[in-house]
Amino acid sequence: MSPLVSTAQASPVASWGTYHVAYALVAAIYLWYTLWLWTRARRYRRAIDSAKPSSRR
C-alpha cells in the first residue's frame, strides 16, 4: 500500500494548524451561507407582509 494512504503513526509532518484552519473555514462558510439565506427569507417575508392590504391602512 502506498504511504500516502497508510494509517501508520510514523512521524507525520506538523500540519495541525493547517487542518484546524481548514475545518474552521469550512464551518464558517456554511454558517455564513445559512445566515444569509435566513436574512433574505426574513427580508422577503417583511416585503410580502408590508404589501398586504391590512398593512396599507
Place this chain on the structure above:
Amino acid sequence: MTAAPPVAAPSAATPAAPRAVFDWFFALAGLGVVAIYVRAIYFTPIEATQGAAQKIYYLHVPAALAAYIAVSLTALMSIVYLWLHDERADRLADASAEVGLVFLTVVLATGPLWGHKIWGAWWAWWDMRLTLTLFLWFVVAAYLVVRGAVEDAAMRARFSAVLGILGALLIPFIHLSVYLFQARLHPMPIVLKPGEPSLPGEMLTTFLLAFLAFAVLCLAFIGVRYRVGVLRDLAAEAIA
C-alpha cells in the same frame, strides 16, 4: 363597490409562501455535518506522511462532489426549462447554481491550504484540475450575475439556462483532468476510480459518510434556497 386589490395575484407558477424555509431535512443535514466533524477529528487515524492536514480530504473531496451534484442539477433543470418553460425548473436551477457556488468556494478555499502544506505551493496554473475548477467557479458566478442583471424573466431564464448547461460540461474534464494531462499536482483518484479504493477501512468509511453528509447538506441547502426563491418572487409580485 369594492376597491381593486392592491396586491397582484400570484401567477400559476408561483406557489403559496412557504411557512418555514428551514425544515427538518436541513436540521438533519446540519447534524450530519457535525457528526462528520466529530468522526473525522476524533475517530479517524492520522495519515503517516501528510499528518493532520490529510484530514482536509474529508471536507475537500466531498465538497467537490456535492458541487458536481449541484451544478449538474442546474444543467438538468436548465434543460427542463428550455424544453417545458416551467418556472419551477428555472427557480430550482437558480437555487442549485448558488449552492454549487458555495460548495465550489469550499473546494477552492480548502485546496490551497492543503496544497501549501503538502505540495509547497498554494496554486499551480498548469494543474488543470485547479484551473478548471476555478473556471467552473467563474462560470457559475457568471450564471448568477446574469440572473441579477437581466430584468425580463423569460430572457433571464433562457440566457442563464444556456450558461448553466455549458458550465456543467466542465465537470467531466475536471474529474478526468488527472488522466488527460501529464503535468499535475493532484494525485490520481484513490476512491472514484476503476477497481478497489486505496484508502484503509476507517478512512474510507469516514470519506463515504462525509460524502453522504455533504450530499444531504447540498440538497438541503438547495431546498431552502428554492423556498427563498419562492418568497423572493412573491415579494416582487406583491410590491409590483
